Amino acid sequence: MAERPIIEIKNLSKRYKGSDEPALKDITLDIYPLEIFGLLGPNGAGKTTTISILCGLFAPTGGEIMIDGFNLHNELDQIKQVIGVVPQDVALYPTLTALENLVFFGNMYGLKGKYLKDLIMDRMNVFGLERFAKKKISSFSGGMKRRVNLIAGLLHDPKILFLDEPTAGIDVQSKVVILEFLQEINQKGTTIIYTSHYMEEAENLCSRVSIMDRGTIVSTGNPKELVADHPEFKNLENLYLYLTGKGLRD
Amino acid sequence: MFKFISAVKKEYLLLLRDKAGIIILFIMPMILIIIFSLLQEVTWNAIAQEPKVEMLFVNNDGDSLGINMEKGLRSSGFFDVIDSVNHAKVTAESARAAVKKGDFLIAIVVPKGVTKSMRANVRVAVAKTLSGFGMFNPNLLNNIVPKGADTVTLYFDPTIRKAFKNAVVSSIKEFNYRSETGMIFRSFNIEMSKQFPAYKPADIEYKESLQFKEVFPNYVEREEIPTTVQHNVPAWAIFAMFFIIIPLTGSMIKEREEGSLARLMSMPVSYIHLLLAKVTVYFFVCLVQSFLMIFSGIFILPLFHIPMLVIGNHIIALTLMTIATALAALGYGLLVGTIANTHQQAAAFGAVSIIILAAIGGVWVPVYLMPNVMRHVAMISPLNWGMTGFYNIFLRQGGLITIMIPALKLVAFFLGSVLITYIYRKIKSPLNI
Numbered sequence: 001m002a003e004r005p006i007i008e009i010k011n012l013s014k015r016y017k018g019s020d021e022p023a024l025k026d027i028t029l030d031i032y033p034l035e036i037f038g039l040l041g042p043n044g045a046g047k048t049t050t051i052s053i054l055c056g057l058f059a060p061t062g063g064e065i066m067i068d069g070f071n072l073h074n075e076l077d078q079i080k081q082v083i084g085v086v087p088q089d090v091a092l093y094p095t096l097t098a099l100e101n102l103v104f105f106g107n108m109y110g111l112k113g114k115y116l117k118d119l120i121m122d123r124m125n126v127f128g129l130e131r132f133a134k135k136k137i138s139s140f141s142g143g144m145k146r147r148v149n150l151i152a153g154l155l156h157d158p159k160i161l162f163l164d165e166p167t168a169g170i171d172v173q174s175k176v177v178i179l180e181f182l183q184e185i186n187q188k189g190t191t192i193i194y195t196s197h198y199m200e201e202a203e204n205l206c207s208r209v210s211i212m213d214r215g216t217i218v219s220t221g222n223p224k225e226l227v228a229d230h231p232e233f234k235n236l237e238n239l240y241l242y243l244t245g246k247g248l249r250d
Numbered sequence: 251m252f253k254f255i256s257a258v259k260k261e262y263l264l265l266l267r268d269k270a271g272i273i274i275l276f277i278m279p280m281i282l283i284i285i286f287s288l289l290q291e292v293t294w295n296a297i298a299q300e301p302k303v304e305m306l307f308v309n310n311d312g313d314s315l316g317i318n319m320e321k322g323l324r325s326s327g328f329f330d331v332i333d334s335v336n337h338a339k340v341t342a343e344s345a346r347a348a349v350k351k352g353d354f355l356i357a358i359v360v361p362k363g364v365t366k367s368m369r370a371n372v373r374v375a376v377a378k379t380l381s382g383f384g385m386f387n388p389n390l391l392n393n394i395v396p397k398g399a400d401t402v403t404l405y406f407d408p409t410i411r412k413a414f415k416n417a418v419v420s421s422i423k424e425f426n427y428r429s430e431t432g433m434i435f436r437s438f439n440i441e442m443s444k445q446f447p448a449y450k451p452a453d454i455e456y457k458e459s460l461q462f463k464e465v466f467p468n469y470v471e472r473e474e475i476p477t478t479v480q481h482n483v484p485a486w487a488i489f490a491m492f493f494i495i496i497p498l499t500g501s502m503i504k505e506r507e508e509g510s511l512a513r514l515m516s517m518p519v520s521y522i523h524l525l526l527a528k529v530t531v532y533f534f535v536c537l538v539q540s541f542l543m544i545f546s547g548i549f550i551l552p553l554f555h556i557p558m559l560v561i562g563n564h565i566i567a568l569t570l571m572t573i574a575t576a577l578a579a580l581g582y583g584l585l586v587g588t589i590a591n592t593h594q595q596a597a598a599f600g601a602v603s604i605i606i607l608a609a610i611g612g613v614w615v616p617v618y619l620m621p622n623v624m625r626h627v628a629m630i631s632p633l634n635w636g637m638t639g640f641y642n643i644f645l646r647q648g649g650l651i652t653i654m655i656p657a658l659k660l661v662a663f664f665l666g667s668v669l670i671t672y673i674y675r676k677i678k679s680p681l682n683i
Contacts, residue, residue, distance in 0.1 A: 055512075055515075057515055057516060057679070058679075059679065081518050083516065085512075085513060085517075087512055087513055088509075089508065089509035090508075090509070091508060091509030091510045093264060093508075094508075095263075095264060095267040096260070096264065096267075100260075103256075104256055104259075104260045105513070105517070107252065107256035108253055108518070108519045109517060110252075110253070110518065112252065153513070162516075
């Protein structure tokens with residue numbers, strides 16, 4: 001990992017107003033180009049908060065963040081040009097059709113005209129949705145919504161793609177299509193930062209993971225190497241449970 | 251610009267597919283105008299046409315004062331003068347009992363011989379005046395005995411308003427003065443004729459030298475009497491424009507709750523751009539609302555036998571006033587939509603605050619019918635500023651100058667709301683605005 005990180009996080013902290021405990025405590029992390037980086041952790045570990053800060057949605061309480069050479073504090077506009085975000089919720093307009101949604105989000109990235117429409121139809125074709133382009137999102141199944149949600153975040157071929165639990169609550173077929181597509185775009189040059197509760201999925205997909213708990217990073221590394229470093233655990237899930245504990249989280 | 255147009259198109263599509271929102275925005279205000287105009291028509295007519303008050307009149311005099319008084323009361327148009335009930339002539343006692351019982355609000359009893367007494371008194375006064383000039387023999391007055399003042403009794407129901415009671419008393423006194431003045435003139439003429447047989451009384455009809463003209467001071471000096479329509483159309487149009495807060499905040503919060511806003515804020519587009527797109531679409535909604543309200547006033551309300559809306563000749567002033575009101579309504583909507591955390595919060599606070607501002611602003615009850623304290627309170631409501639501007643156009647036939655102050659207040663309210671929205675957003679999300 002000699003090259004310069006595409007994302008540099010130094011001493012990142014976040015405390016929500018009215019909260020006793022900080023959501024993030026002094027996190028330092030480097031993510032390198034072309035990685036598929038997994039942020040793993042139980043509920044409340046700080047995964048979504050980290051991604052939200054990296055996307056500019058929340059201001060950090062402290063720390064420094066550089067994304068693709070731009071400082072988050074004063075170069076957010078430039079950062080927005082190179083990132084794509086696929087939020088945890090299906091962030092689409094239910095009363096608009098899939099095509100209307102994607103045209104609108106594409107327009108927000110500066111894409112337009114026939115190029116955009118062809119691109120959308122191409123992506124919908126990849127995700128088996130071309131027949132549903134003119135159907136309202138409200139009529140879609142959960143898996144179909146997730147797929148459109150994903151397309152909306154990567155229409156502009158972002159350099160860095162943030163995904164917050166992209167496979168949560170969907171059928172196996174949709175999951176496979178999504179994960180295969182993520183690997184494909186990663187090979188074409190997109191760095192992916194991804195959160196998940198699914199350890200097996202992360203173990204297979206990610207080049208590196210950070211396991212987070214209670215606002216801190218408890219371990220970072222290649223999933224297979226992490227398991228190898230702890231021979232007492234047969235897989236990432238066992239190691240994860242060891243590091244984060246079996247207690248239920250809010 | 252391209253992103254802005256795309257955002258406007260998205261807002262337009264979202265609104266178009268929100269059936270409930272369209273009903274709230276367009277259909278409900280029209281229904282409100284029709285219902286309230288119909289409901290208020292009866293009350294309004296009662297106020298505008300001043301229904302006659304039934305008054306018992308007992309004329310025991312039977313001479314000129316009693317007759318003139320009765321004639322004057324009848325011709326005033328305010329009273330329904332009744333001298334018999336159930337085919338029985340009203341007496342002083344029955345009149346008093348009827349008022350006491352609450353069957354009538356007013357009764358007047360003119361005593362017997364009151365004209366005769368007045369005439370005697372006038373004759374004495376005239377004779378005394380003429381004798382000062384040596385034109386009258388005072389001995390002739392020996393058989394005329396001056397009388398004390400007679401009493402015309404007025405019975406009032408205790409619930410009657412003091413102002414109305416004073417008006418009645420003033421009217422009676424006025425009839426009395428007129429009769430007495432006439433008598434003095436006639437008496438002078440008679441005595442002069444006696445002294446100078448050649449004297450021919452001039453045919454002088456005494457006319458009051460002071461006349462009163464009632465004018466409604468509008469900007470074209472033409473009398474315009476407000477109707478339910480002249481009040482209800484602007485009132486409910488303003489209310490509807492401000493009620494846009496419900497679909498507007500709904501759209502803002504839905505976007506936030508469903509995560510679309512978060513997605514948008516991670517894209518190269520600013521929050522203010524997105525808000526401006528919303529404002530643009532809802533601004534046109536406000537204009538269409540106003541057009542529909544005015545259309546209802548001109549073409550639909552007359553179908554229900556309600557007077558047609560008269561919009562005057564100042565279309566530019568009307569348009570500017572509509573724009574200013576729409577901006578104020580949208581500014582308020584943006585502010586509430588940004589500050590409220592949930593749809594329920596925004597809907598409840600938005601609806602209740604608009605209803606309160608409408609109530610104190612004179613949407614339901616016109617400000618001029620409110621108690622004095624409330625008239626002052628009304629001035630804090632933006633809906634009242636809107637009402638003032640529309641009244642100036644519809645009722646007072648005012649032009650651009652007359653709407654300047656209310657319109658500027660509304661625009662300032664819009665700018666203030668947008669500024670607070672911006673500051674609030676900046677505090678909440680310092681990196682991403």
